Amino acid sequence: MASRVFLRRVIGAGLLAAALAGCMLASYFTQDLIAEAAILAVFALSLDFLATCGLVSFGHAGLLGVGAYAFGGLTVLAGYSPGTALAAAVLGGLIVAMAAGVFAVRTTGAFFIMVTLAMAEMFFSWVFRDRTFKGADGMGGVPRLDLSAIGVDLNDASTFAIFVVLLCAAIWLALEFLIVSPFGRTLDAIRQNAGRVSALGGSVFAYRLAAFTISGGIAAFAGAFKVQHTNFLSPDLAGWLASGDVLIAVVIGGIGTLVGGILGAAILVFLKDFLSSHFGHWYLFLGAIFMMVAIGLPRGIVGWVLELRGKRP
Amino acid sequence: MLSDPTFLIEQILNSLQFSMLLFLLAIGLSVVFGMMDYLNLSHGTIYMLSAYLAYSIAGISGSYWLALLCAPVAAALIGVSLYYLLLQRVTQHGHLAQVLLTVGVIYFGTEMLRILYGDLPKGVPVPAALEGVARVLGVAYPKYRLFIISVGLVTMGVLYVVLERTRLGALVRAGVDDRVTAETMGIDIAKVFAGVFAIGAYLAGLAGVIAAPVFGVYTGMDVSVIILVLIVVVIGGLGSLAGAIVGSFLIGFADTFGKILLPEFAMVMIYLVMALALVFRPSGLMPARRFMAQG
Numbered sequence: 001m002a003s004r005v006f007l008r009r010v011i012g013a014g015l016l017a018a019a020l021a022g023c024m025l026a027s028y029f030t031q032d033l034i035a036e037a038a039i040l041a042v043f044a045l046s047l048d049f050l051a052t053c054g055l056v057s058f059g060h061a062g063l064l065g066v067g068a069y070a071f072g073g074l075t076v077l078a079g080y081s082p083g084t085a086l087a088a089a090v091l092g093g094l095i096v097a098m099a100a101g102v103f104a105v106r107t108t109g110a111f112f113i114m115v116t117l118a119m120a121e122m123f124f125s126w127v128f129r130d131r132t133f134k135g136a137d138g139m140g141g142v143p144r145l146d147l148s149a150i151g152v153d154l155n156d157a158s159t160f161a162i163f164v165v166l167l168c169a170a171i172w173l174a175l176e177f178l179i180v181s182p183f184g185r186t187l188d189a190i191r192q193n194a195g196r197v198s199a200l201g202g203s204v205f206a207y208r209l210a211a212f213t214i215s216g217g218i219a220a221f222a223g224a225f226k227v228q229h230t231n232f233l234s235p236d237l238a239g240w241l242a243s244g245d246v247l248i249a250v251v252i253g254g255i256g257t258l259v260g261g262i263l264g265a266a267i268l269v270f271l272k273d274f275l276s277s278h279f280g281h282w283y284l285f286l287g288a289i290f291m292m293v294a295i296g297l298p299r300g301i302v303g304w305v306l307e308l309r310g311k312r313p
Numbered sequence: 314m315l316s317d318p319t320f321l322i323e324q325i326l327n328s329l330q331f332s333m334l335l336f337l338l339a340i341g342l343s344v345v346f347g348m349m350d351y352l353n354l355s356h357g358t359i360y361m362l363s364a365y366l367a368y369s370i371a372g373i374s375g376s377y378w379l380a381l382l383c384a385p386v387a388a389a390l391i392g393v394s395l396y397y398l399l400l401q402r403v404t405q406h407g408h409l410a411q412v413l414l415t416v417g418v419i420y421f422g423t424e425m426l427r428i429l430y431g432d433l434p435k436g437v438p439v440p441a442a443l444e445g446v447a448r449v450l451g452v453a454y455p456k457y458r459l460f461i462i463s464v465g466l467v468t469m470g471v472l473y474v475v476l477e478r479t480r481l482g483a484l485v486r487a488g489v490d491d492r493v494t495a496e497t498m499g500i501d502i503a504k505v506f507a508g509v510f511a512i513g514a515y516l517a518g519l520a521g522v523i524a525a526p527v528f529g530v531y532t533g534m535d536v537s538v539i540i541l542v543l544i545v546v547v548i549g550g551l552g553s554l555a556g557a558i559v560g561s562f563l564i565g566f567a568d569t570f571g572k573i574l575l576p577e578f579a580m581v582m583i584y585l586v587m588a589l590a591l592v593f594r595p596s597g598l599m600p601a602r603r604f605m606a607q608g
Contacts, residue, residue, distance in 0.1 A: 056409065103588065107595045110352065110408065114547040115591050117540070118584035125580040240540065244416065251413045283424040290417030291399060298406035 004306050009176065011302060012259040015266065016169050023161040035161040037269040038168040039225050044249045044261030045168070046218035049175050051255050052184060053211045054191030055105065058113040058243050060219055062120025065238025066096045067220025069127055072142045072233035077132070082145045082228070089224040090217050097216020098209065105208040108194075117240060128235040138234030142227045154228075164225055168262065171218060175258055187211055191256075252293055254300025263302055315573075322452045324569055330458045330527075332565025333465025337520035338538065339545040339557045340472065341513020347489040347552020347601050348506055352408045353400065355418035357539030359514050363388035363521030364530045365426055368435045377440035381522050388518025389511045396510050423532045434531035461523050468516065469558060476554050485509055489552040489601045541568070544583065548590045550600025559598050563590070 022034050047060050067089040074085035104115045128136050144154040147163075154160045178184050186207055190197050194204045227233050236242065245268065253264025271289065275282035297304045315321055342356045363384045370380040399418065403410040443457040476482035487495040488502045488509075496502050528534065541564055549560025563586055571582025590597070596604050 103592055107591055110346070110551075111547055111591060111595060111597075113408075114543060115588065118544070118587045121540075122581050122584045122588075125578055125584075129577050247409075248413060248416060251409045255409055281424050281428055283420045284428075287417040287420030287422075287424065290413050290420065294406075294410045294414035294417060295399070295402045298403055298410035 004309065005176075005180065007306060007309055008257060008259045008302070011305070012169075012172055012176075012262065015259070015262055016165065019165045019266075020162065023158055023165060028157050031157045031161040033269055033273055035157070035164050035229055037266045038161070038164040039222055039229055040246065040249060040265035040269060041168050041262040042164075042171055042225070043219055043222035043246050044253070044265045045171055045175055045258060046215045046222065047246055048250050048255060048258055048261040049179070049218065050211055050215040051250070052179055052191060053187035053208050054194070055108065055112050055208060055212070056247070056255070057116040057215075058240070058247060059116030059118070059120030060215075060246055061238050061240065061242035062116070062123045063093055063097055063216045063219035064223035064226065064242065064246075065120070065123055065127065065235075066216075067093045067223030068227045068233060068237050069133060069223075070220070071224035072139060072227045073133060075143050076139060076141055076233070082143050086145065086221075086224050090221050093220020093223070094213055094217040097219075098213040101209045101212035101216070105205065105212050117243065120238060120243060121240060124235055124238045124240070127238060133233060133235075136235060138232055138236075140232050142231045142233055144228040144231075160229070164229070167225070171221075172258060172262060179258065183207075183210075248290070250300075252290075252300055254303030254306070257300070257302040257306065260300050260302035264300065267301075319452050322450050323454065324573060326449065326452075326454055326458065326462070328562075328566040328569040329465075330461045330565075331569060332561045333462055333468075334520050334524050334538075335542060335545050335565055336465055336557055336561035337468060337516045338542045339549070339561055340554065341510075341516050342542055343546045343549065343557045344485065344489065344509050344552055345506075345513055346546065347604070348485070348492065348502075348509060349404060350408075351400070351404060352411045352415070354412060354415040354539060355395070355400075355422065356513070356517055357535035357542065358419050358422040359388050359392045359395075359517040360521040360524075360538065361426065361530075361532070361535035362391060362422065363518035364437075364525045364534065365430060365435070366518075367522040367525050368430075368437050368530050371437050377437070377526075380437070381519075384522045385515045385518035388521065389515035392514025392517070393507065393511045396507075419535065423535070427532050430532075432532070434529045436529055437525040439526045457526060461527070464519070464523055468519075469554075472554055481508075486601070490603045541583070544587050546597075548587050548597055550594075550597025551604045552601030553599055556597055556599040556601075 019034055019038065023031055026034070043060070043064055046063075047057060050057060070089040070092040071082075071085045074080040074088055075082055080088070100119050104112060104119065107115050127133055133139055144160065147154055152159060152163070154163060179188070186197065186202055190202075190204055190207055198204050223237065226237060246265075249264035249268045250261045251264070252267055253260030253262065272286065275285050279285060299307065338356065338360060342353060345351050345353055345356075366384040366387055367380040370383055371377050374380075395418065400411075400414065403414050439457045443460050445456055446453040447456045447459055448454075449459070476485060484495070484500055484505050487500060488505050492502050545557065545560035545564050547560075548563055549556030549558070564583055567582045567586045568579065572579040575582060
């Protein structure tokens with residue numbers, strides 16, 4: 001019988017193959033959706049990685065926003081090259097997450113959910129009001145990375161979609177290996193019983209802070225690509241609805257499975273597109289589907305598949 | 314600005330009024346969370362539904378008072394049916410399944426109301442008896458807003474007496490503090506919880522009706538308020554009446570005075586209060602006993 005790790009990787013490889021095939025064969029519009037799903041998937045991975053140590057954030061869009069605003073601000077307002085801006089965006093995400101984490105990771109459970117929400121909303125209200133970034137109006141003209149040196153034109157929809165799908169796959173693989181490393185095992189141990197880890201001499205605070213920081217870097221990375229995809233910077237990127245969206249993607253896919261976040265992101269993006277183009281009042285259907293998933297598959301789709309295959313590690 | 318006593322009294326009354334609405338919503342959410350560990354985001358949807366019911370009842374009958382009497386009762390019935398038909402199916406599956414389910418309920422409920430009532434905001438007129446202004450400490454203040462403050466204060470008083478001084482209240486407190494032990498002592502916690510859920514939904518409905526003439530009735534009123542209510546619950550601490558009261562006052566005042574002192578960053582004030590409260594008291598200011606050890 002296949003192990004859970006193997007099954008997760010098979011699901012991930014299947015999704016990657018489907019996405020790449022879509023990037024090459026599907027219409028322009030579908031390619032655009034695949035790119036959107038891949039970026040949401042990277043964001044979902046950052047949230048699900050954090051869940052490895054038992055923390056669920058309801059303010060992750062704030063960290064996505066840090067990356068998006070760093071990238072957009074540096075390229076559009078300060079004239080830096082997209083490559084430099086991308087590096088700065090990730091660094092910014094790491095630093096902000098570490099600073100916020102010093103306070104946030106002292107709490108757990110519903111309290112952590114609320115503290116992260118509060119911090120993200122503070123960032124949101126700042127960019128919503130501040131005229132540097134044109135406030136609520138948002139700011140257009142954000143450029144994409146320039147890879148013409150190696151003959152890649154990211155302004156082509158298909159190429160951009162393939163590029164972000166590959167980035168998503170790379171981050172997923174890196175996290176897959178990270179969570180089975182001693183560091184990842186410790187995070188999982190903290191999720192299961194933080195008191196026992198502490199008694200064994202592990203610093204729960206330091207591990208949680210490290211996980212939050214890494215997660216913030218990945219979320220900021222996703223943010224930098226989100227604004228490259230739409231070429232537009234808007235405060236909604238950092239609002240709590242965006243935090244809710246990515247949380248729902250992770251829950252639908254199956255929290256704590258990594259690949260579930262990717263699947264959930266893909267389902268959410270394509271489901272919304274399908275429903276909104278076929279029905280009026282489509283939130284009725286979206287709401288009903290959420291309810292059915294919550295009742296029928298409370299551990300998410302991948303969680304359910306893994307359970308079918310038994311509880312072996 | 315704040316040195317002008319008239320202005321200050323007005324703003325204190327505004328803060329009180331907003332605190333009372335937050336309290337009516339927060340107490341149900343807090344006790345449900347405290348007792349069953351259930352994160353019910355659709356609590357605000359009951360509030361919104363009740364406001365729409367009040368709009369219909371007041372519109373058809375022409376009587377605000379009939380709406381005030383009936384809409385919260387209907388809200389309680391709908392809330393309890395919702396719990397038994399849907400929400401309780403994921404009680405055992407943790408907060409995330411609860412979030413997904415109740416977000417589904419929010420989407421579904423909001424869209425239903427949009428189909429039934431359309432997208433335009435509705436107004437509910439202030440009842441004739443409460444039109445005009447009254448003098449408070451020499452300041453002219455709308456009578457209806459004083460009515461909101463009184464409803465809140467009366468509810469706080471009644472809940473204090475019921476929770477702290479009656480057998481029923483003792484059952485509720487026992488359920489919050491230690492459900493399993495309470496059950497082994499022969500208390501039917503499921504029954505107590507059903508009652509608590511109904512009262513919580515009734516108070517959310519009451520908040521919806523009394524808020525309608527001041528804030529209007531529109532889809533989205535649920536989501537804009539539920540975030541603040543969650544913050545109240547977290548700051549105050551889970552499962553306790555005192556916590557819900559303290560949290561409501563803190564956020565009610567922080568919101569009103571934030572808008573005056575820092576008009577550009579009104580929301581920042583609220584989140585600052587919350588961040589500070591949680592850094593120093595990670596389980597909230599006055600949680601029920603069971604939640605004190607946390608953090």
